[in-house]
Amino acid sequence: MSSRSGHHHEHQRHHHRQDHGRASARRPAAHATSAAATAVASGDGYAIVHAGKQVRFGPVVFWIIVGTIVLLGMWSAATATYFAFRDDVLTRLIARQAEMQYAYEDRIAELRAKVDRTTSRQMLDQEQFDQKLDQIMRRQRTLESRATALGTIPDLGSTGSIKPQGRGDATPSSGSLKPSPISDTVTFVAPPDREARLESRAPLVAKAQPSQFAKAQGLDNEIVRLQTSLDQVERRQMAALSSVEEGIDSKVRRMRGVISDLGLNTAQLEAATPRGGMGGPFVPVKLAPDAGPFERQIYRININRAQMQRLNQTLAQVPYRKPVVGEVEFTSGFGVRSDPFLGRPAMHTGLDFRASTGDPVRVTANGKVVSAGWAGGYGRMVEVDHGNGLSTRYGHLSEIKVKVGEYVKIGQVIGEVGSTGRSTGPHLHYETRIDGEAVDPQRFLRAGVRLSAG
Template structure:
């Protein structure tokens, strides 16, 4: 019976069990055979699929090294791709951090430049302000110096200075003496756009240009020195003004004391004082609300000066000055004495001043000549009416230089010393009368001495 395909096939592969034989060994797997290598004298041999491949040791190690390098490269590549995002993130963060740091630094530098520029502008502005302040102070000091220069000499007494005997008679000064203005302020030359001039003996200091301000050294020190100098000038001006005020107030008190000592009515005399040709609208004196100490003191001085002017005009009618210059020597006083010709008690109505023939005789107050010529025992005599009942007589003159009706001023020469009339020698007989009655001239002369003492 024919055998089927499966049976035949089965028979090909199926063998009866032979329990007496050793079963055949199965061949090793192909992977094991491929990995097995034997070394002989010529190198390495690799068996794969029943084939044996031989190669030398150099080639073997090259292959091994290549495989190792490929493995490492693969590991590195895998690591790179695994950590690439993290690295990029860190790089970007670092770049941003550096950028922010640079921006912060730039902003800091810019702020520093701005602060420096602002500081320079502020310093320049402060410099200009200080300079403007110095200029304003200088202008004020110059105005004060002008005001001080306009102050009358408080020490002037109005008495006639004695010239040398025989010297030419000088007319009285046309105006009061004036103190010299203070001229030791600081010179400071301002830029062309500023008008300021400070005068002094100190060297000139030029203001630096604004664009060179940062390069100028010691500008603050210069300003400090200028301020110090101006302070010193201001103190001296205040001291000078205080001295003028004290002197003027003292003189006003002494001038008022003259009327008190002589028992004269100052208001009555002032009302009778002749007025010059003056006038104008009345404008009251106003002191600014922001006036400083100097301005207030100057205002007080001006008020005091007005009082002095009125008192001077009134005292000009009071005969308290000496009729002759030089040392005064009385040969006979006022009152009862022995008559030089009769030897009997007699009333002497004046003072006799020893003087040389020809010495000038000066009127002792403003007035008008009411008598001029020969008058009995007076010899050549001049009588001057000073108003308000006051009059003076000048007797025994050798010469007369005025006529009746002449208006005479204090210190004007009206004649010369002589010995005319009832006289025993050259001298001046001087009388002072109130309402026609003779009074002691020494009372007036002593008041004049006290007034001149200050």
């Protein structure tokens, strides 16, 4: 009974397990239809069961798939981390980039400032160089115009010479002006080196182009050298101008002094001086308000030169020159002497010049011939009226070369030395008269020496 009971129980458990197995089989099947595939491991690999279907994978493929899934997860995590922190990274990168950009910009600005300073300095140097060069060229043009102005001042030539003389003979060093107490000529001369001093020796600055840039120290030195040269030229010009002015002033004073010493009236002489045809509107001489020392000195020189020219024209009517050229010797002076024929005291109204027959006799001042012929004791005689009461007589001539009424100029030959009339031998009897009264000709001849001394 017990065995049947046990067998019965065993049989019930078997049926229960089968029923349980079928129920279990039904439940997974039902579950598999609604759930995902299930991987089942076995000794040969791995299987994925889905909807009653089963796919087997080998170990290598399985782990490749797992590794791929892991890598994708890590990549997703890294991507998520990047996106989480990229703002900070970008901010740092932008800040660094901006810092580098600012540094470059600062450096560029510094270099640009240096370039600007260098350019400004170069432009300033070039401007200064151009200004200096322009100043030098203006000074050169000024000095050239001054040289031209000085060149227009003529040599203070003779007031009328008996014997024309060259420039070399007119210098004080020639030694031929005063072979005797009475001079041949009255010559006004400029300083011997006048031509050299009036010449503009300014260097040719025009060769230097104003656009050249003063980079080298040599250009600055050259500018200084040019300025020094121009200063020397200017000093020489001012010295020459001062010398000319002093010479003119001195001659004007001497000329006025000579006229006064001769007892002549300057105003009357000037009024009696014959003048050629002249005319034109009156244009007063004006000095610019901004005129410098050079222009003022030129103005004074022109005024004094005009006075000197007027005095020269006046003195051209005064017989202070010698009637014969070369060295002279008086055989008889003016005043009381023993008469050569009678041996008694007598008045000699002129000077007797030793000369040879045929030597030329020259008029000593401008004038008009009022007598030309035989005149008693004078023999052949020429008398010239110089105006304002002045006249001269030339006696004992062997030949007369002018006619009455003819106008003669200083130094013109009016006759030849002879021994006509009351004469003991060839010589020239020369007289000077004021208002018809004979005066000592040596007064006038000494005045000529005084004038020629300058």
